[in-house]
Amino acid sequence: MDIQKTTRATLDELKFDYSELPLKVSNNGHTLQVDAGGTGGVSIGETRFNLIQYHFHVRSEHTMKGVSSDMEVHFVHKDAAGNIAVVGVMLKKGEMNPLFKSIMDMAPREKGEKGGGPMGNPGEFIPLNKGYYTYVGSLTTPDCREGLKWIVMKQPVELSENQIKAFKDIFMNNARPVQSLNNRIVLESE
Numbered sequence: 001m002d003i004q005k006t007t008r009a010t011l012d013e014l015k016f017d018y019s020e021l022p023l024k025v026s027n028n029g030h031t032l033q034v035d036a037g038g039t040g041g042v043s044i045g046e047t048r049f050n051l052i053q054y055h056f057h058v059r060s061e062h063t064m065k066g067v068s069s070d071m072e073v074h075f076v077h078k079d080a081a082g083n084i085a086v087v088g089v090m091l092k093k094g095e096m097n098p099l100f101k102s103i104m105d106m107a108p109r110e111k112g113e114k115g116g117g118p119m120g121n122p123g124e125f126i127p128l129n130k131g132y133y134t135y136v137g138s139l140t141t142p143d144c145r146e147g148l149k150w151i152v153m154k155q156p157v158e159l160s161e162n163q164i165k166a167f168k169d170i171f172m173n174n175a176r177p178v179q180s181l182n183n184r185i186v187l188e189s190e
């Protein structure tokens with residue numbers, strides 16, 4: 001989605017409680033996915049969502065006024081009723097990210113391969129500023145299920161140029177093309 005026009009609103013505070021967990025990285029043929037198995041998560045208002053997995057896209061799947069970021073990480077969560085909430089964080093060229101280094105050090109190169117390694121805290125990909133955009137949308141990979149809550153953080157997080165290149169060496173472009181808003185309303189936290 002291209003986030004252009006937004007409506008300012010008083011939105012629920014995001015409370016992340018990600019913690020250290022063993023890195024279990026798989027190459028599913030579309031991206032590198034890190035399984036979290038429900039460890040840690042995010043509370044959005046009174047609703048608790050457990051972290052199932054997170055994965056990466058090169059170029060970002062969200063754009064801001066037509067401008068894409070170098071990469072994007074998606075944190076996929078589920079609540080007790082099975083509702084899905086995905087948190088997207090833009091990744092831009094800058095300083096080296098230690099967690100991403102650990103993930104890339106064990107990154108499986110071929111579809112179906114898995115790797116494991118040290119502990120890592122997915123919170124290293126969450127920006128300090130918790131301002132965000134939100135809308136109701138779909139998954140960006142098949143089955144492209146509709147009706148899930150998207151949270152897109154306003155502030156990006158940095159990866160080094162070499163880290164971005166290392167991911168591109170495995171997945172040159174695994175981002176879904178930007179989709180139309182189709183009359184969706186994008187809310188922006190104040």
